[in-house]
Amino acid sequence: MLRPLLLLALCSLSAVVLASSPPVSALHRLADETYWHSLGHYERGKLGGWRSYVDDDDFFLAEGGEQDPAAELAATLAALYAPADQGDRHAQCVYPARTRWLREQLSLTDLLAVECSEFTTWYAEVAPHSAVLVFPAAYLNSPSSMFGHTLLRIDQADIDTQGSPLLSSALNFGAFIEGLDNSILYAWRGLMGGYPGLFSLLPYREKIGEYSRLENRDLWEYRLNLTPDETGQMLEHVWELKQIRFDYFFFDENCSYRLLELLEIARPGLRLTAQFPLTAIPADTVRAVIDAGLVESIDYRPSRERELLARTEPLETEELNWVRQLADDPQVLEQSDYLELPADRRALIQDGAYRLVRYRVTGEERDAANAAQSYRLLQAINRNPPPRLEVERPVLPEYGHESRTLQFGLGSRGDQTFAEYGLRMAYHDLLDNREGFPMGAQIEIAQLRIRQYEGNRWKLQRLDLAGIRSLTPVTPLLRPWSWQLAAGLERVPEGDQDRLVGHFNGGGGFAWQLGDGLLGFALATARLEHNPDFGAAISPAAGFDSGLLWRNGAGNLLLEARGDYFHNGEARRRISFAQQFELHDDIGLRLGLERSFTHRADGQTEVQLQLRWYYY
Structure with missing residues (x-):
């Protein structure tokens, strides 16, 4: 008896859905809409078809819905007409943004009224009215924050009159880490997508404490001109992403990219993510939001360290x-x-x-x-109260140069001339155009340089996986360490020739502010090198790295001396001079002079003039 009744109920439900369904052509049209693709986080696959950035089967209603926007739309539409007694598990409650959009597009006036108590309570507590894009500045001592970070602050209607931003909600996307991974493992897994990424919503005061206090990072707050309705529909989609996993990648599918997707939900027609097919550096995404006309004002919150230095400066x-x-x-x-x-x-x-x-x-x-x-x-x-503390606002981070760099150089090494062609995926070195970047900070990722010598001889000059330097000056009150790390392939002198070797090196020491715009540093270094000429698979070396960095009227100047002393008796020393001339915000001309020495050969001199174009 039960089986026939169940079949009858299913047939009745199917009849209701079929009677309410729009023409197939209308469904296919909607499935091709950009906004539906945004709701499903779909992108065109490299070999055709579709794929969703969402890596969680719980997000999809259709079998294979992560690769089929049309099937997912049809399954969503059918689920919206399910019996109302499902309560908070009903599709209208689980997918409020999908529900709203389909109701508007298809004029679904016959949808059953469903009580969504969990969503209604959550939405009322957040009370979305406006949004602020928050950019905590780069922090070199945290692998996950070297490029900065972005999050959204969701404000209530009375924030400017009766409320406080500290009572607002912070919407964050980040890697979910179980256990205690060390910095190297964390960086590797972050590069390879080894962590799940999740959205979280928590009090903004907690994020203020984490970034400006715990990590001593300046905060920039960009108030967006989203309407209350736009902010609300963005939050509806955030509810749909509750505990939904994405693969997290540091350079592209990261915090900034995911927030750009949310802004495309808030304001249909925005084309923000399309600008970042390879990498999504937070400062570049902030610039894209500004260029899209979304920012109406900017506020600045200095870090605890900056406030201390400003108070004690006089x-x-x-x-x-x-x-x-x-x-x-x-x-x-x-x-x-x-x-x-x-x-x-x-x-x-x-x-x-x-x-x-x-x-x-x-x-x-x-x-x-x-x-x-x-x-x-x-x-x-x-x-005995002091006068009000006034902290000078630094240059806005979006005023800095673009993240990717093309390089073209002409030079000579010994009696050989060459042309050099280079590409750096990110981000900034000590000599690059200075506006918008802290002095003494360097983050270089994925840099390739190829040389063409006379006679059309081509050589891979270097392939840098990463090169990071943090030269933070000692002050009378603070004594921070300065440090550096680098890894990749580079050419080293071998008699009258050179050889491509693999290396990993790092060092630590101190830096000093010697004058206005003048920084001195001295670091003890260690190096591990794979060199076929050495016999051993890995050869260690101890050494030093010291120099002067000067910000002058033309740009940045670096005078540097380095030495590496290997356990097998090999000794290398190098003295270099380089001056970057800032021709434009995104164009620099760099003159370099280097003299290198080994104990097995005469010194070699290299001169190069290099044009650098910063672009995205």
Whole structure:
């Protein structure tokens, strides 16, 4: 008896759906709509057909829906007419953005009313009214944040009059990591798509703490001109992506690319993701959002470190000593020689000491002794308040040069002339056009250089997988390490010739601000090299890297000396000079002079003039 009744019910449901279905031609037209492709995160496959960026079967209703937008649309339409007693599991509740769009496109006035209590409650709590694109600046000491990061802040209607941005929600897409992967494994798995990427929605104050406090990163907030309706329909799609997995790749399918997809949901007709077929560097995606006319205003939140340096910048050496003493022991507040200082100078010293204490405990668990120390300093600040802190706003990150670089050079090595052709996928080195980039920071990924010598002889000069340098100057209050890492293939001198070898090297030391725009550095280095001439598969070396970096009126100048001393007696030394001339925002001319020495041959001199074009 039960089986016939079930068959009868299924036939009745099918009849209802068929009676309500639009013509097949209309469904095919809708399946070809760009907006439907955006809802399914579809892209054209490299060999034809379709594929979805979503790597989670739970997102699709149709068998093979990840490769068939038409089948997924038909399955969605059928599911919308399912019995209303499914409650929060009903397709109208699980896919509110799909439901809204199909209802509008097909005039589905006969859809059953379904109570979606979970979605309704969540949507009311977020209360989306407007959106802000947030860009935490690049942070070299975190592999996942070397290029910066982007997220969206979702604000309520009264944010400007009665609310606070700290009460808003932060919409973030990031790699989901289980366990504790070290930095090298994290970088490798991030490059290869070894982590799942998930969307998360959490209080914005937590992200403020993570980026500007824990990681000491400046925050840029770009208020978008999305309407409340546009912001709302974007959040409807975020609900559809709850706990849905994407493969996460650092360079393309990353936080920035996924947020561009959401903006295309919010405002149909935007063509943001199409601009990033290979890589999606956060600064470039911010520039694309601005160029699309989506930004109406920009706010800046300095990091804890920048605030500390700005507050203590006007202090003299002796006053900075007082800052350190107060940060170590607040009892110094009662010393007679400290109290003899002018009140206005004590106000600056006390505020600087408080900020130094807070900087030192960044990322640590709350400690009673540190809390008591901070409280003593706060009491002194309240009794003798300093003037309002004004932090100079740095150059906007989108004003920097484009991320990809084409290189063309002419030069000579010894008595041989050559032409050199190069491509760097990302991002910036110490000499590149400086606007929008911090001094002493370098991130180079996937760089290829090929040389053409006289007689049409071609050589692979170098293939860099990565080259990262962080030269952060020591200050009277802070002593950060400077460091560098590099890996790839490069040519090294072998007598009168050269040889292509594989290498991995790194180093650590310190940098110093020697003057306005002048940075000196000295690092101890270590190198592992695969060189067929050495016999051993891997040969280690110890060495040094030191130099001067000068920002001058023409651009950047780097004077550098390096040495590597191998365990087998091989010794290499190199002195180089290079000046970048900034011809345009995205064009640079670089003059380089290098003298290299080995203990087995006379020194070789290389001169090169190189044109660099920064583009995306």
